[in-house]
């Protein structure tokens with residue numbers, strides 16, 4: 317299956333200044349529990365924002381930059397959406413492949429995702445500069461998987477499964 321995973325604010329806020337908005341250690345643990353052992357696909361900005369490669373996960377990175385990081389272990393580079401999608405579809409027949417952002421990648425992949433796993437944060441961030449795309453909730457069954465909290469910030473792990 318192709319699964320999108322993201323943490324969003326009340327207005328679908330995703331990030332600011334190239335990084336995340338809220339520091340949510342328990343959500344990072346949840347992200348790890350969902351994605352470990354799987355392929356994770358991302359845009360170049362999100363790849364660059366990682367403090368280090370995510371252990372135990374094969375990275376697929378999309379960029380327009382010709383000579384970007386060609387020789388890093390566990391990182392495959394794609395230069396257009398068609399090639400990346402082909403690779404993702406090949407693997408997603410037998411395993412879960414996660415789309416992990418950022419905004420431009422979520423926009424392009426929502427139509428192809430079987431499931432959206434959203435951490436819905438009960439907070440707003442007026443200074444956000446990237447947003448998750450508005451999607452048609454009527455096309456999905458919504459299930460709250462768990463409630464969580466970090467430093468007084470409440471959030472829910474929600475699964476949207478395409479009908």
Ligand SMILES: NC(=O)c1ccc[n+]([C@@H]2O[C@H](COP(=O)([O-])OP(=O)(O)OC[C@H]3O[C@@H](n4cnc5c(N)ncnc54)[C@H](OP(=O)(O)O)[C@@H]3O)[C@@H](O)[C@H]2O)c1
Nearest residue numbers: 322323331334335336359360361362379380417418419420
């Ligand atoms: N809240 C969350 O769950 C979450 C998750 C992930 C990221 N984020 C946040 O989202 C922000 C990053 O998002 P973003 O939208 O700025 O960047 P992004 O989606 O991570 O990466 C965008 C880059 O990907 C490449 N790209 C995208 N589509 C392409 C295509 N069709 N063909 C070739 N290259 C393509 C381009 O790279 P080049 O410029 O190299 O050509 C583009 O500049 C950060 O603030 C990050 O912290 C939040």
